[in-house]
Amino acid sequence: MSTLEHEVVTETPVGEWGQIAVRFIVFKKExxxxxxxxxxxEPALDDDETEGAADEINSYLEASSRGRQHVVFLLSxxxxxxxxxxxxxxxxxxxxxxxxxxxxxELEGLSRExxxxxxxxxxxxxFEGPVFDAIKARLVGLLKRDPDLERLEEEAEEELSQLQAxxxxxxxxxDQLIDDHNPFGERETDGQGGAGxxxxxxxxxxxxxxxxxxxxxxxxxxxxxxxxxxxxxxxxTLRLRPNGAKQIHLSSEPPSAWESLExxxxxxxxxxxxxxxxxxxxxxxxxxTMEYVSQAPDEEYPLETKLQLFAAFKGEKEPRLFEQNIxxxxxxxxxxxxxxxxxxxPTQLKLRxxxxxxxxxxxxxxxxxxxxxxxxxxxGGPAARWxxxxxxxxxxxxxxxxxxxxxxxxxxxxxxxPSDRATYPPGTTIILQAEAIGLTGKTLSIQFEAIxxxxxxxxxxGPRLQSALIPMTAGRRPNYRVMEIKLKDYGQECPxxxxxxxxxxxxxxxxxxxxxxxxLINVDHDLYRAFMDAKIKEKAAEATIKRHQTRYLxxxxxxxxxxxxxxxxxxxxxxxxxxxxxxxxxxxxxEINRVARMLxxxxxxxx
Amino acid sequence: MTAPTxxxxxxxxxxxxxxxxxxxxxxxxxxxxxxxxxxxxxxSENDFYFDPENPTAGWRPGYLHWVPLGKDRGNAGxxxxxxxxxxxxxxxxxxxxxxxxxxxxxxELKQKPNSPAPKSAREAVQRYFDIPALPELARLxxxxxxxxxxxxxAEKVQLTIEFDRETREFLVQLRDHGMGQTPARxxxxxLSLGESDKGDKPYLIGVFGQGGSSAFMASTYSWCVSRRDPxxxxxxxxxxxxxxxxxxxxxxxxxxYAYLAASPDGQVPAFPAAVADEVGFxxxxxxxxxxxxxxxxxxxxxxxxxxxxxxxxxxxxxxPFTTRIGGTSATIWGNAYRLSTATAKGRTAQDxxxxxxxx
Numbered sequence: 001m002s003t004l005e006h007e008v009v010t011e012t013p014v015g016e017w018g019q020i021a022v023r024f025i026v027f028k029k030e031x032x033x034x035x036x037x038x039x040x041x042e043p044a045l046d047d048d049e050t051e052g053a054a055d056e057i058n059s060y061l062e063a064s065s066r067g068r069q070h071v072v073f074l075l076s077x078x079x080x081x082x083x084x085x086x087x088x089x090x091x092x093x094x095x096x097x098x099x100x101x102x103x104x105x106e107l108e109g110l111s112r113e114x115x116x117x118x119x120x121x122x123x124x125x126x127f128e129g130p131v132f133d134a135i136k137a138r139l140v141g142l143l144k145r146d147p148d149l150e151r152l153e154e155e156a157e158e159e160l161s162q163l164q165a166x167x168x169x170x171x172x173x174x175d176q177l178i179d180d181h182n183p184f185g186e187r188e189t190d191g192q193g194g195a196g197x198x199x200x201x202x203x204x205x206x207x208x209x210x211x212x213x214x215x216x217x218x219x220x221x222x223x224x225x226x227x228x229x230x231x232x233x234x235x236x237t238l239r240l241r242p243n244g245a246k247q248i249h250l251s252s253e254p255p256s257a258w259e260s261l262e263x264x265x266x267x268x269x270x271x272x273x274x275x276x277x278x279x280x281x282x283x284x285x286x287x288x289t290m291e292y293v294s295q296a297p298d299e300e301y302p303l304e305t306k307l308q309l310f311a312a313f314k315g316e317k318e319p320r321l322f323e324q325n326i327x328x329x330x331x332x333x334x335x336x337x338x339x340x341x342x343x344x345x346p347t348q349l350k351l352r353x354x355x356x357x358x359x360x361x362x363x364x365x366x367x368x369x370x371x372x373x374x375x376x377x378x379x380g381g382p383a384a385r386w387x388x389x390x391x392x393x394x395x396x397x398x399x400x401x402x403x404x405x406x407x408x409x410x411x412x413x414x415x416x417x418p419s420d421r422a423t424y425p426p427g428t429t430i431i432l433q434a435e436a437i438g439l440t441g442k443t444l445s446i447q448f449e450a451i452x453x454x455x456x457x458x459x460x461x462g463p464r465l466q467s468a469l470i471p472m473t474a475g476r477r478p479n480y481r482v483m484e485i486k487l488k489d490y491g492q493e494c495p496x497x498x499x500x501x502x503x504x505x506x507x508x509x510x511x512x513x514x515x516x517x518x519x520l521i522n523v524d525h526d527l528y529r530a531f532m533d534a535k536i537k538e539k540a541a542e543a544t545i546k547r548h549q550t551r552y553l554x555x556x557x558x559x560x561x562x563x564x565x566x567x568x569x570x571x572x573x574x575x576x577x578x579x580x581x582x583x584x585x586x587x588x589x590x591e592i593n594r595v596a597r598m599l600x601x602x603x604x605x606x607x
Numbered sequence: 608m609t610a611p612t613x614x615x616x617x618x619x620x621x622x623x624x625x626x627x628x629x630x631x632x633x634x635x636x637x638x639x640x641x642x643x644x645x646x647x648x649x650x651s652e653n654d655f656y657f658d659p660e661n662p663t664a665g666w667r668p669g670y671l672h673w674v675p676l677g678k679d680r681g682n683a684g685x686x687x688x689x690x691x692x693x694x695x696x697x698x699x700x701x702x703x704x705x706x707x708x709x710x711x712x713x714x715e716l717k718q719k720p721n722s723p724a725p726k727s728a729r730e731a732v733q734r735y736f737d738i739p740a741l742p743e744l745a746r747l748x749x750x751x752x753x754x755x756x757x758x759x760x761a762e763k764v765q766l767t768i769e770f771d772r773e774t775r776e777f778l779v780q781l782r783d784h785g786m787g788q789t790p791a792r793x794x795x796x797x798l799s800l801g802e803s804d805k806g807d808k809p810y811l812i813g814v815f816g817q818g819g820s821s822a823f824m825a826s827t828y829s830w831c832v833s834r835r836d837p838x839x840x841x842x843x844x845x846x847x848x849x850x851x852x853x854x855x856x857x858x859x860x861x862x863x864y865a866y867l868a869a870s871p872d873g874q875v876p877a878f879p880a881a882v883a884d885e886v887g888f889x890x891x892x893x894x895x896x897x898x899x900x901x902x903x904x905x906x907x908x909x910x911x912x913x914x915x916x917x918x919x920x921x922x923x924x925x926x927p928f929t930t931r932i933g934g935t936s937a938t939i940w941g942n943a944y945r946l947s948t949a950t951a952k953g954r955t956a957q958d959x960x961x962x963x964x965x966x
Binding site (some may be wrong): 004023024059060061069072074076077078079102104106108122294377383 | 617619697703727728746747748812916918919920921922923924925941942943947949
């Protein structure tokens with residue numbers, strides 16, 4: 001079966017330098033370890049043989065020792081230059097799908113001037129000057145806001161959140177290790193509670209809320225002064241799946257006020273016992289993790305609640321409040337939509353995106369979805385019998401609009417957002433026309449409007465005094481989480497390798513705006529599993545086994561934490577060369593495996 | 608001073624051309640090539656200082672001399688340009704594709720002198736071989752016929768890579784059945800640096816005219832043999848050849864790359880057309896690079912990764928070509944084609960370009 005999840009094929013102009021052809025491919029996640037190449041005793045592959053899905057992307061990349069180039073630039077079909085996945089992570093903001101993404105950029109359509117500025121006599125890559133910068137900027141404009149890619153990124157992130165969190169004993173032991181050994185680590189916000197005390201839980205649903213005046217960021221209530229609590233990535237309503245977790249990043253406005261935070265707590269209304277809320281504070285904010293664990297039947301959903309987060313700041317009389325609406329609902333198991341009926345002689349062309357199209361001044365390109373009922377192969381390639389185009393009818397100088405190759409009849413018009421406010425002031429209506437033109441002269445045509453808008457400014461809200469129920473409490477937790485990788489997770493992408501398997505003891509994911517530092521421990525790592533199996537075989541006491549388990553997991557997590565801290569101390573200013581090289585990844589795997597081996601050896605001697 | 612034209616027969620008094628050619632083509636390691644060179648009358652690089660202002664100075668008639676590529680003793684900087692050993696292979700393969708395209712273009716001009724030039728290499732391949740850009744094959748109705756045609760075309764460029772377990776040496780051969788060069792032109796083309804007229808030909812690919820030369824830096828010896836396509840030879844059907852190596856002469860601080868020349872003007876040795884016919888070398892060019900310097904592990908490990916590397920370096924070649932790596936033959940279509948077959952709607956993904964090497 002084809003193992004591609006998503007593909008964008010299009011051409012796009014690069015200012016005065018000509019055109020580039022871009023192909024953006026996202027492979028499906030690996031499902032199993034199967035050989036990508038045939039066995040030696042098999043006959044040579046013929047036209048109809050199937051390639052294994054697993055490791056497929058690796059067969060399109062250079063060997064890891066030569067640097068994995070996920071972005072390649074071609075001239076006359078020859079790869080002249082490449083970028084590693086750091087471009088996909090940092091410039092396109094697609095961290096979670098970066099390892100299964102390939103971008104090829106054909107530069108044949110560039111002007112001679114542009115090509116001569118790029119090619120060096122040494123052929124050791126392009127000259128990374130103005131032309132190259134323009135190409136990179138165009139790729140960002142083209143792909144950064146692609147709704148399909150954003151959806152894939154979100155799905156990949158959500159899958160990560162489905163991993164099972166480690167148990168409380170491990171978290172406590174890890175807290176203790178960090179506190180004991182890292183005098184410069186994150187400190188608690190109020191000194192309350194020992195290592196492993198669940199932040200916020202002491203004053204959560206069990207407490208008795210009291211009505212008090214609070215300050216909230218909003219438009220209602222009496223104007224007030226001082227800092228407010230904000231949720232940086234918080235949606236209006238957070239949708240949570242049963243047995244799933246989500247996070248929001250809590251901080252203050254102004255950010256500097258966070259330093260004077262004294263207390264942090266939460267309450268849920270109505271409360272759900274199955275809901276676990278943790279607050280991981282750091283010097284700049286707090287990660288709020290909401291996890292709902294329940295085996296209740298689907299009929300009991302949806303459940304609705306509200307999470308109220310409170311903070312006390314030094315010198316401020318009223319506590320600060322942030323409210324997050326939550327809906328808990330299982331995923332709807334919708335059958336896949338029926339395949340569209342595609343014809344040799346298409347009869348219709350439709351706009352699928354919501355009208356009117358909004359073009360935000362100076363923003364990344366807007367991807368507008370269109371659909372026709374012609375077969376995909378009618379467009380593009382040597383057998384093309386139709387042409388698809390979208391152009392502006394109202395403004396002659398409007399930038400060129402490119403369209404992607406259709407897939408199942410669906411294609412995108414990629415509309416640049418003009419940054420010239422004089423020509424395109426906010427409120428300007430742009431008339432766009434999409435056409436499908438056949439060789440016979442038959443034409444399908446639709447017109448639609450786009451409106452120029454200023455990028456949305458933050459709503460005009462400020463600190464407001466309101467009345468609310470508040471449990472005053474404290475929170476404390478270094479800004480990390482520990483997740484377990486099990487056999488069932490094998491085949492999923494590992495941050496330091498193409499996929500998890502029994503040979504990788506652990507890995508880490510650096511914190512993002514949406515997630516704290518994530519320490520991943522492979523609880524089915526071969527050495528650890530063999531050790532635990534031996535303990536079970538020798539009929540060790542359950543408490544002993546549990547102690548070994550906790551010790552191993554906490555120490556390994558602690559070592560990962562140290563690796564992250566060391567990385568941060570050694571980190572150089574971003575060079576755009578990617579977050580980690582393959583060599584770094586390999587070294588990291590070797591290092592954590594070394595530590596795992598050492599721990600397994602030492603465990604019988606640790607008391 | 609006008610340099611004398613080489614007398615191709617002087618070598619025939621020393622070696623038997625047919626036997627020599629056969630031995631040279633069969634030389635797959637440095638020792639064999641060294642033995643072959645000992646059979647030739649060659650002035651040592653320590654005894655001949657090539658002066659481009661006065662090329663006949665010190666020249667000994669009846670001997671072959673090591674002459675710098677591009678007649679420049681400071682050529683190392685222009686040869687040693689590759690950052691990885693796979694890159695020169697791509698350059699060589701592209702040169703070979705160009706030789707095939709140019710042969711067709713010259714044949715066309717012979718038939719229709721006013722025929723306009725193709726605007727690009729892809730257009731040339733479409734015009735002369737009726738083969739579209741390779742990624743489009745998957746979307747083409749009745750693509751099987753085109754694929755068969757493309758495989759036939761792929762045979763015109765053959766890349767062979769072998770690893771000799773005894774000598775621990777890699778052999779790289781690039782054979783094209785393209786236009787070839789007459790002996791009088793070989794030193795102005797393959798053995799020159801930057802003397803390219805490709806810039807005037809939009810249907811060719813290279814520009815700098817020295818890309819393939821980077822293969823010399825990766826090899827201990829490079830054996831080059833070429834013969835013009837009879838249809839466009841202008842009457843000279845003889846076969847020219849030479850050997851290239853890196854030299855470190857005693858009286859020179861630096862290093863440079865030199866080839867065996869038969870005359871002070873730089874022309875290479877030649878054998879008559881009849882000899883070429885006898886060994887079956889009809890036309891085209893063969894480069895053999897001995898003790899090629901791949902990196903990254905043992906021979907078998909390197910051979911296994913080469914298919915992948917070549918598909919990556921030549922991501923979307925203008926035409927397919929044939930490889931024989933570690934005894935396994937395959938057609939290289941490039942990653943762009945492979946991705947297209949994976950995305951073709953209603954079809955399963957395919958991969959015909961990464962066979963397991965029998966190494």
